[in-house]
Amino acid sequence: MVDYKNYEYDVIIIGAGGAGLRAAIEAARQGARTAIICKSLLGKAHTVMAEGGAAAALANADSRDNWQSHFKDTMKGGKYLNNWQMAEIHAKESPDRIRELEQWGAVFDRTPSGLINQRNFGGHTYPRLAHVGDSTGLEIIRTLQEKGIHSGLDIFMEYTVRHLLQDDEGNCTGCVAYDRVDGVLHAYSAKTTILATGGITRCWSVCSGSWEYTGDGHALALWAGAELIDMEFVQFHPTGMVWPPSVRGILVTEGVRGEGGVLKNSEGVRFMFDNVPDMFKGDHAETEEESTEWVRQVVAGEIASVRRPPELLTRDVVAKAINKEVAEGRGSTHGGAYLDIASQRSAEEIKAKLPSMYHQFKELAGVDITLEPMEVGPTAHYVMGGVRVDPKTQESSVSRLYAAGEVASGLHGANRLGGNSLSDLIVFGQRAGEYAAKAAAEMEQPALDTNQVETACKEIMEPLSREGGENPGIIYEAMRDMMQEKVGIIRSGPGLEEALKDLDEFATRSISANPGNSTVYNSGWHQALDLKNMVDVSRACTLAALTRTESRGGHTRDDYPEPDTGKWSHTINVIWMQDGEVKIRQEELDQPPAELEKLLDRSKTKKQEEE
Amino acid sequence: MVKKITIDIFRGQEGKGGLKSYDLELDEGMVLLDCVHRVQYEQEPELSNRWNCKAGKCGSCSAEINGKPRLMCMTRISDLLKETPKGTNITVRPMQTFPHVKDLVTDVSWNYEMAKAVAPIKGPEEMDWNFSQFEAKRAQEFRMCIECFICQDTCHVLREYRKFDEFGGPRTMVMLANFEMHPMDQEDRIPEVKNEFGIAYCNITKCCTDVCPAGINITDNAIIPLKERVADRYYDPLKMVWRKITGKKLRT
Numbered sequence: 001m002v003d004y005k006n007y008e009y010d011v012i013i014i015g016a017g018g019a020g021l022r023a024a025i026e027a028a029r030q031g032a033r034t035a036i037i038c039k040s041l042l043g044k045a046h047t048v049m050a051e052g053g054a055a056a057a058l059a060n061a062d063s064r065d066n067w068q069s070h071f072k073d074t075m076k077g078g079k080y081l082n083n084w085q086m087a088e089i090h091a092k093e094s095p096d097r098i099r100e101l102e103q104w105g106a107v108f109d110r111t112p113s114g115l116i117n118q119r120n121f122g123g124h125t126y127p128r129l130a131h132v133g134d135s136t137g138l139e140i141i142r143t144l145q146e147k148g149i150h151s152g153l154d155i156f157m158e159y160t161v162r163h164l165l166q167d168d169e170g171n172c173t174g175c176v177a178y179d180r181v182d183g184v185l186h187a188y189s190a191k192t193t194i195l196a197t198g199g200i201t202r203c204w205s206v207c208s209g210s211w212e213y214t215g216d217g218h219a220l221a222l223w224a225g226a227e228l229i230d231m232e233f234v235q236f237h238p239t240g241m242v243w244p245p246s247v248r249g250i251l252v253t254e255g256v257r258g259e260g261g262v263l264k265n266s267e268g269v270r271f272m273f274d275n276v277p278d279m280f281k282g283d284h285a286e287t288e289e290e291s292t293e294w295v296r297q298v299v300a301g302e303i304a305s306v307r308r309p310p311e312l313l314t315r316d317v318v319a320k321a322i323n324k325e326v327a328e329g330r331g332s333t334h335g336g337a338y339l340d341i342a343s344q345r346s347a348e349e350i351k352a353k354l355p356s357m358y359h360q361f362k363e364l365a366g367v368d369i370t371l372e373p374m375e376v377g378p379t380a381h382y383v384m385g386g387v388r389v390d391p392k393t394q395e396s397s398v399s400r401l402y403a404a405g406e407v408a409s410g411l412h413g414a415n416r417l418g419g420n421s422l423s424d425l426i427v428f429g430q431r432a433g434e435y436a437a438k439a440a441a442e443m444e445q446p447a448l449d450t451n452q453v454e455t456a457c458k459e460i461m462e463p464l465s466r467e468g469g470e471n472p473g474i475i476y477e478a479m480r481d482m483m484q485e486k487v488g489i490i491r492s493g494p495g496l497e498e499a500l501k502d503l504d505e506f507a508t509r510s511i512s513a514n515p516g517n518s519t520v521y522n523s524g525w526h527q528a529l530d531l532k533n534m535v536d537v538s539r540a541c542t543l544a545a546l547t548r549t550e551s552r553g554g555h556t557r558d559d560y561p562e563p564d565t566g567k568w569s570h571t572i573n574v575i576w577m578q579d580g581e582v583k584i585r586q587e588e589l590d591q592p593p594a595e596l597e598k599l600l601d602r603s604k605t606k607k608q609e610e611e
Numbered sequence: 612m613v614k615k616i617t618i619d620i621f622r623g624q625e626g627k628g629g630l631k632s633y634d635l636e637l638d639e640g641m642v643l644l645d646c647v648h649r650v651q652y653e654q655e656p657e658l659s660n661r662w663n664c665k666a667g668k669c670g671s672c673s674a675e676i677n678g679k680p681r682l683m684c685m686t687r688i689s690d691l692l693k694e695t696p697k698g699t700n701i702t703v704r705p706m707q708t709f710p711h712v713k714d715l716v717t718d719v720s721w722n723y724e725m726a727k728a729v730a731p732i733k734g735p736e737e738m739d740w741n742f743s744q745f746e747a748k749r750a751q752e753f754r755m756c757i758e759c760f761i762c763q764d765t766c767h768v769l770r771e772y773r774k775f776d777e778f779g780g781p782r783t784m785v786m787l788a789n790f791e792m793h794p795m796d797q798e799d800r801i802p803e804v805k806n807e808f809g810i811a812y813c814n815i816t817k818c819c820t821d822v823c824p825a826g827i828n829i830t831d832n833a834i835i836p837l838k839e840r841v842a843d844r845y846y847d848p849l850k851m852v853w854r855k856i857t858g859k860k861l862r863t
Contacts, residue, residue, distance in 0.1 A: 044758075048663070103738065114743050115739060210663040211663070365640070
């Protein structure tokens, strides 16, 4: 007999970032008894770290913008591996989701005519990102938090969900969690459950993610038998901090480049001019003069009549270009590239537009970005892959289990555009909340299966009775180093095969990791449990990466450096778990209908795929 | 040469316990949070602390470092070494104003109760609100708050006098000021600012402003204007006469 508390809800949401909060607000609005379970205090989730903005074709800053253009950019940025239905829904619905946030208290920066202002970002044809300086994520999470606490939700803060409950038919019927503060166990019966747990980038040692990013939702879905797709596609954001070592990986917003910042190598050359893939040829400025003119027009609030700087190419392209400069010996002092805004904008403008970047470099690196260039390099930032969902309802392949935000997959294809994540959260968070609540309204409350609950509880408590064994922190760090080396930005077949073997060893080491025996806020215990998810999601990523014998978006193989114009240009990897083993198969990607196809510009891709 | 350092971290549960010394190696540019992690990974897996973004954006890792409340992620060891007297160690304690849980973790749930007691924004139902950047800026300053609760920890009304039932503290005042000064908001919170949130308890010593890691001018820009609005409503005889003449009633 294990002691636990139990609860009944219509809809349970796991995670309280942008997607989770938006889903919860919607579910409650539909009349569902709704609870959120989250690992941190409310308002601390990863969304808070988003900087640049939320993409939505409001057309406030450039009247030429529309949903069709946003759809086209998203598909092109994703190298046409996106789920077209999600890309269409996202482009059409994001403007209203942003306007709604404004009514809930978000104070976005304004245009001269008093509307929500929008900034330029990589891969977006028009200035499209609603923003607040460089702290848009803080604004969005705080707004949703302020709305959420008045929506009649129950909120369980600092709880970790370790297990999804299922009935005999495999339907998801709730979950089991533990309270990180006192170690008390909790079992929830829920008619529907929404995963909104974010990503997996804590699996790499150089990453922009917090401790929460251990792939909880990805793993919970796998363990419940749900399918994941696109797991090989990991976005390495081109600009993370590189020095000093303690801040390596911390995000430097793309907004720096959106505001005119330029990338240079140690020879002072703006190398992005020489790194334009065929797919984007002709879309960007070809001289420094043209780039400078674009910045001048944008700063003056004019509608740009010349092409944008090549620094604003998509993130996968810029990250690989920086990587190449470093590999060929033209890197910055500490192995990155120089990102220079000081020579492009006045000190006053920099402090007004990029206040937290100014602060971050000043405090953490002793660099004044209004005077000197920043040193930047790629950092694991986002996983495009995740739970396969129905594009309209967000339901996964396990019935009554939904997913929204980074843990879900499909919208971004092989590479996500900057700004499309914050809008993804609110568009698909809203949909998941709506459909999960509607489905719940038609259902009986599932009974708690005490056998399942007790097994889950025992698994949660088990690490506390281990003897001997390593500090979980040591295994955690070693595994992240391994993933960085062998499943990082540039991958190879032999390296990936080694990684799979290494993961077997990490799995063995993890089950004997010793976190001590306290149940009260025991960081080591939490980490010992996280190791299990990290091993499984790392394996999903590695296996998918090994299978895809080409380079595309957030997946680069040095043994297959070119994009495949055949099979892999229209095939996705599907991953699931069976009898404790991670399995993989390939599926043909659904193609958009003719009226959407004609919005796309695949001509350059057909000739020769990108990179 | 590898540089070594000794840091004293508070270990214990529910207020009981004391400082314990840890020796560790330093890398260049380390912040205090890195040191706490190093102790956790190499010596004490059970060590409790909160953190998330490690870049001063989430407000999770608040602690009292050498007696001063600040964020562990934004406090560089090189700076701490300069301020720590020779022959003594850097000390890290949990925030003292809130109930202690374990090691560096405290129970900050009271702050969330306060937030829930603040009436949310109420503006026009039509979409596409129109206001200028100049107007936006006033509310935006308050929206930079990262809810680290360091201001609450520092405020003597809470810290020394324990007026949790009568006073909302600086963080709550910042939230109230944000809504009250939002260009489109139509809600009236002034009676609550006076009564439930007890703004009169603040005697504008500016301790909160001094410690705010987000650089919000809490006292001058949030608390004093709110005090003025309370004074206008309740204590200004001319305004009372004017309201009598115009027949315009305000909630008290």
